[in-house]
Amino acid sequence: MSSENDGEKLYPLGYEPVITPGAVDDNVRNNLLDFILQSGPSEVVDTDLFAVMAKRRSTRKFLDKPVETTKIDKIIAAADTAPTAGNFQGFEIFYIKSPEKKKLLVAACNKQPYVDAPVVLIFCKNPSRVKLDFPDHILKKFAIQDATLAAGYSQLAAQALGLSSIWIGMFDEQKVMDIIETDLVPSSVLCIGYPEQTKFPKPRRNLKDLVHVTW
Numbered sequence: 001m002s003s004e005n006d007g008e009k010l011y012p013l014g015y016e017p018v019i020t021p022g023a024v025d026d027n028v029r030n031n032l033l034d035f036i037l038q039s040g041p042s043e044v045v046d047t048d049l050f051a052v053m054a055k056r057r058s059t060r061k062f063l064d065k066p067v068e069t070t071k072i073d074k075i076i077a078a079a080d081t082a083p084t085a086g087n088f089q090g091f092e093i094f095y096i097k098s099p100e101k102k103k104l105l106v107a108a109c110n111k112q113p114y115v116d117a118p119v120v121l122i123f124c125k126n127p128s129r130v131k132l133d134f135p136d137h138i139l140k141k142f143a144i145q146d147a148t149l150a151a152g153y154s155q156l157a158a159q160a161l162g163l164s165s166i167w168i169g170m171f172d173e174q175k176v177m178d179i180i181e182t183d184l185v186p187s188s189v190l191c192i193g194y195p196e197q198t199k200f201p202k203p204r205r206n207l208k209d210l211v212h213v214t215w
């Protein structure tokens with residue numbers, strides 16, 4: 001760590017930002033974000049994080065039922081709570097509303113029909129936001145991590161709100177960029193809605209095979 005200084009912010013050595021993230025007071029969180037996170041809907045299904053994790057299961061069949069705006073706001077706000085490199089938020093979210101664009105996205109996503117879901121969020125990397133004095137490839141690495149983590153937070157939030165989702169990683173980057181008219185490279189497409197049926201979570205390998213304890 002860099003040395004302590006009266007009242008000055010501490011950053012890990014080498015991670016000192018070139019500029020301070022946003023010209024805002026770090027102690028006051030964005031009001032709208034806090035409001036959305038703390039407000040209704042009152043019928044949030046699960047507030048137990050571990051229960052949400054334990055029950056989450058991808059869905060590729062959604063009901064034709066619209067998702068309430070308050071839930072969509074919460075899903076997006078959840079993404080905004082994710083940690084990001086240097087807190088520079090090196091990602092953007094494209095919220096696709098147009099049915100025509102959703103159809104084009106199906107084609108851009110290897111013809112996966114469920115991409116035409118009630119809610120479609122595209123998480124893009126934005127390394128230009130990451131104002132850290134590191135080589136380009138590091139900033140790109142940070143941006144992909146920022147975008148991926150944010151999408152993961154949204155996915156869990158959707159589950160907590162009684163929704164389900166499918167993470168789409170198989171797409172033609174350029175085609176998606178053309179559809180949403182951006183120069184930013186997408187990292188994932190998150191499709192969300194009410195599931196046709198609630199399925200049991202998929203099995204995983206044994207934890208002991210996953211963890212490599214290293215002394």
Ligand SMILES: Cc1cc2nc3c(=O)[nH]c(=O)nc-3n(C[C@H](O)[C@H](O)[C@H](O)COP(=O)(O)O)c2cc1C
Nearest residue numbers: 056057058059060112166167168169170171201202
């Ligand atoms: C990086 C990544 C890429 C994925 N890409 C696709 C995809 O293109 N199409 C799809 O149907 N599912 C995709 N999935 C969803 C996985 O197939 C799914 O999460 C996995 O089978 C585990 O199931 P679960 O989410 O129900 O636990 C992707 C998931 C991840 C994390």
